[in-house]
Amino acid sequence: MSIFSIGLSGLRAAQSGLYTTSANISNVNTPGYNRELLQLSENRSYGVSVDGSERQFNQFVATRLNAASGSLASLDTYYSQVRQIDNLLSDERSGLAPVMQKFFSALGQMNSNPADPSARAGVLGTATTLASQFQSFDNYLEDIERSVNAEMKFEVDSVNALTGQISSLNREILIARSGTGDAPNSLLNQRDKLVHELSQRIDVRVHEQKSGSYTISLNNGSPLVSGDTAYTLEARTDNSDPTRTAVFYNDVAGNQLQLKENVFTRGSLGGLIEFRSKSLDTMRNQLGQMVAVFADAFNTQHQQGTDLNQNPGQAVFSTGAPIAYSNADNGGDAAANVQITDSTALLASDFEIRMTGAGYEVTRLDNGKPVAANFDGATNTLTFNGLSVEMTGTAQQGDSFRVRPLVNQAQNFEMLLTEGSQLAAAQSNASGDNRNGLALLDLQNQLLVEGRGTFNQAYGTMVSTLGNQINVVQANLAAQQGLTEQLDALQQSESGVNLDEEAANLIRFQQYYQANAKVIETGSTILDTILQLR
Known part of the structure; x- marks a missing residue:
């Protein structure tokens, strides 16, 4: 070991330190960069060894x-999506509650003078607007679903x-x-x-x-x-x-x-995916539930009356049909044909029917809970929650079927009457009879939705459900944002570049370099002195 080799090893170490520090400084704003520290070890042969630069990275x-960050991204995406529905519900021009109130108000005016053509025209106009508004709302939700699929x-x-x-x-x-x-x-x-x-x-x-x-x-x-x-x-x-x-x-x-x-x-x-299953599907099913119950109740009551032409009342509204899909992986050729038998018993949910060793099992898809269903072997029909599902063909164990009774209800919600004289406000042929009109008007006060809520209450449930979801997401988003920031600060404290620390390292390695250069200079002076002695 000579003084020159020691000095040279020190120069190399100091130079490596300057390179490492310079790299840290130049990458202070580089995303994903982890600062590096020079690793040195003693070498008895020639002074000091450079073992490379160690990346300051904590895997834990x-x-x-x-x-x-993943949880934060999930909540942020959910929130940005659910706000689209909230914006629609909070818009007075597109809200459903005002058009329903206008419809029943027009119905009340007709009851005051059942033979008045203008009052009857008012009912037809508000009914058409009501159906159109429900359709527009559902079309907006369907557009969101298509956007979610694309995203x-x-x-x-x-x-x-x-x-x-x-x-x-x-x-x-x-x-x-x-x-x-x-x-x-x-x-x-x-x-x-x-x-x-x-x-x-x-x-x-x-x-x-x-x-x-x-x-x-x-x-x-x-x-x-x-x-x-x-x-x-x-x-x-x-x-x-x-x-x-x-x-x-x-x-x-x-x-x-x-x-x-x-x-x-x-x-x-x-x-x-969470937004689609927890908010979008729920909103479309609640909307379809309102339409199915309202149209069925109004049509049933209207058909009990008599119109101005002394004809029995017709159906006023038409809605979409319930649908069921066979899973593409099914081994059998069975198909499910679903019909609504009791609109007041409908739940705002989709269902899965699965063939097991014990027979057909039905599960709610909104909460994953099993549903009590009756199976009639003579007709191969399942009945549950106001639905009748006829199974045709042969099902194998493990085959499944997705039942969506409500998703198309609002999309195909239409007004069927074209003339005000077709409104069946009477229950007899007597002039001025408005008894059926009063019964139609009273539908707004009856607990028809799941047998426990009025139409206005059902709409309020839609709004409050969405509002609760938004409040929960906002609270979780704020908490997750704080946690992510804390972890990011912890990661940066260990892996991030501190310019003050690196500036101090520059001075330290510069002095280190100068000191080792002095060692070499001293060795050269000693060697010259020895040579002069000869």
């Missing part, structure tokens, strides 16, 4: 931050792009490590940044292998990234409902498996 904190496809495409990049980085990192044995910090930063972005879109689990490669999987254990292999997702038509989009997983054998919605509990994709 990063995992917590990724999870928090789901975009999110899935983004997830596939990110997992593909992560798998490529896994390969590059392994190659870099096999060549030098050192950790390629820039590649590691890129990969962790992509993992963070992936966590904001979908709920994932990350496990680092001994080789340094990441294995990333969904929360059900299905791998998305394994080494340099990426498994893709696909957004396409739901097996149980052709009007909806679902997410499918492409496994190693090339099979496509439809993923359950509870796989997506975090991330913007999870927020879209």
Whole structure:
């Protein structure tokens, strides 16, 4: 060991320190960058060894931050979507309560003078407006659903792009490590940044292998990234409902498996799915429930009266028909034909019918609870909650059917009468008889919706349900925002670049460099002195 080799090793160490500090400073605003610290060790042969730059990265904190960011993205997406419905409900021009009040008000005016053509025309006009307003509201909700389906496809495409990049980085990192044995910090930063972005879109689990490669999987254990292999997702038509989009997983054998919605509990994709199932489906079913109950009750009462032409009352409104879908994976050829038998018993929910070893089982899809259903083997008919479902064909065990009795009710809500004289306000042929008109007017006060609420109360339930959802999301969003900010600050305190600290390091390494240069200079002076002695 000579004084020159010691000084040179110190110069190299100081120079490496200046490089590391300069890199930290220049990347202070680079997203995903983790600051580096110079690693030195004693070398008895020639002074000091440079062991490289260590990346300041805490996997535990990063995992917590990724999870928090994913939850925040989910809540933020949910909130932005649900606000669209809230804006519509809060708009007085598009609200449903005012048009219903105007309709019953016009009906009351007709009852004051049942033979007045203008009063009857007023009822027809407000009835047409009522049906049109319900249709417009449902069309708006349907547009939102189409938008959600499109956004789901975009999110899935983004997830596939990110997992593909992560798998490529896994390969590059392994190659870099096999060549030098050192950790390629820039590649590691890129990969962790992509993992963070992936966590904001979908709920994932990350496990680092001994080789340094990441294995990333969904929360059900299905791998998305394994080494340099990426498994893709696909957004396409739901097996149980052709009007909806679902997410499918492409496994190693090339099979496509439809993923359950509870796989997506975090991330913007999870927020879209949760909004659709908890808010959008609920709102459309509550709207359809109101239409089905109102139209059925009004038609039934109207048909008990007599119009100005001394004819029996006709049906005033038409609505959409309930629908049922057979799952695309069903092994049998059975089909479900659904009819509404009692509108007052309808629940604002879709249902799933599944064939099991014990027979047919019915489940509510809004809360996952089983439904008591009666099965008539003679007619192959299930009855539950105001519905009659006839099963045709042969069902195999495991076959399922999605029943949507209300989703089309408002979409096809129409006024059928064309003349005011067709309004059956009377119960007899007597002039001025308005007894049936009074009975029609009294429908607004009857508990017809699920046998416990009026039409106005049902609409109020729609508004309050949505309001409660928004309040809960807002509260959770604020709390999650605070938690995410705390974790981000914790991560930055360890991995972020502090310019004051780096400025001090520059001075320290500069002095370190100068001191080692002085060592070499001193060695040279000593050597010159020795040579002069000869």
